[in-house]
Amino acid sequence: MAVMEFFYDFTSPYSYLASTRVEEAARRAGGEVRFRPFLLGGVFKATGNRAPVETPAKAKHMWVDLERWAKRIGVPLVMPTTFPVASILALRTALAAERQGKLVPFTHAVFRACWAEGKDIADPEVLAAVASSVGLDGPAVVAAAPEFKAVLMAQTQEAVDRGSFGAPTFFVPTARGEEMFVGNDRLEMAVEALTEGRTGHRGS
């Protein structure tokens, strides 16, 4: 089965939007998704890219654009208590959750807590409660987070080495080799490539 990799950071609202539909989209294409948390700040640093919010006119438009997308997709979206969201603890905890086979439900729960419920996911207690809600030992998995510092760095560097410069980033295996797609607004194209890669049909 063709596997689409989905690199995301909890700090990225466009990653949240993509997270709400990437599995269903891949399934319709006959493929599946591999969830891969990475540190967007590390990607920006490595590539010299900047967050949209660093340009005021762009930041202002970004919130409008996000609300349009949330309405289009039909998902709740609230502004988090602080932005940018300090996501590093949540990302490391996600890797700890992955070790216990709970990466995907934990990821959805964190995105929801942050972007649908406005909770402060930088708070270890909030994070532990989120982890507990998906069947993990919340305090234990958050306490294990520091052990995953190097894994998170490696995963981030890997994405950069493969060409990523933002979030979300999708990598799709195709007949033409690996293809990269960046942005929630490129999910449809990524899924089309996944379909082609799976069927060998290159389209028109």
Next chain:
Amino acid sequence: MAVMEFFYDFTSPYSYLASTRVEEAARRAGGEVRFRPFLLGGVFKATGNRAPVETPAKAKHMWVDLERWAKRIGVPLVMPTTFPVASILALRTALAAERQGKLVPFTHAVFRACWAEGKDIADPEVLAAVASSVGLDGPAVVAAAPEFKAVLMAQTQEAVDRGSFGAPTFFVPTARGEEMFVGNDRLEMAVEALTEGRTGHRGS
């Protein structure tokens, strides 16, 4: 009739892509398009935004993304001889062409020369030939370009004042007031807003 404003710069390949379909899209929505050339470099300077090509990883992906879009839309796309394209003369000439009621055909002809035929639109002779091809007195209209320096600056500043930070930018009148959409990949949303603005229907 609802009018969507389309701010574009010839240097912007995403503006070219949008130019090939914006009129048909607006027509389907029962509206029409007002073409408004502006200087993207001036927008970047005023807003502190940067061109995608200034970030190498982003630049590399941009060409891939452009080719995907050109294929999707079904239009030719070639890399221009030099990039970024020095578009200021072409933009001023477009305003001179507007004075003679030829802005739209001249705009399409310049975009085509640059992005479909790879011609150097910074060259006054190339530009004059393009102008002549749409029924203008080519050398005369290019010679008149310097007179439109201030108009181009004013049009650019106006877009910035209204919130623009990139190209293409669309402004659409809606029941909620003026809405802005930035990017070839937001044309569909802009047209939906145009439809709503025209019918008073706000959708779901």
